[in-house]
Amino acid sequence: MIELVDYIAKSIVSDPESVNVSEEEMDSGVIKIILNVAEHDRGKIIGRQGKLAQAIRTVARVAAVKQGVKINLEIV
Numbered sequence: 373m374i375e376l377v378d379y380i381a382k383s384i385v386s387d388p389e390s391v392n393v394s395e396e397e398m399d400s401g402v403i404k405i406i407l408n409v410a411e412h413d414r415g416k417i418i419g420r421q422g423k424l425a426q427a428i429r430t431v432a433r434v435a436a437v438k439q440g441v442k443i444n445l446e447i448v
Contacts, residue, residue, distance in 0.1 A: 373443060376435055377405055380428055385413035402442045405432065409447070417447055
C-alpha cells in the first residue's frame, strides 16, 4: 500500500525527494497511511476542491480491499 501511495505522490509533485509515506496500525485494526509532502506541493496533492486527494484515497482503498485490510490516508 505504501508503495502505491508513494508512486502516485511522486508522480504528481514537483519535488519527489520530499515525499515521505509511512504507516501505523490503529487499535481498531485500520492501517493509517501518512503522506507527507513539501509545503509548496501540498496544493498539488490535494487538488481542486480536494478531488485529487479523494481520488488517491479511493485508489488506495481499492488496493487495500484486495488485500483484506482497511486503510485511512492522511495528508500532512
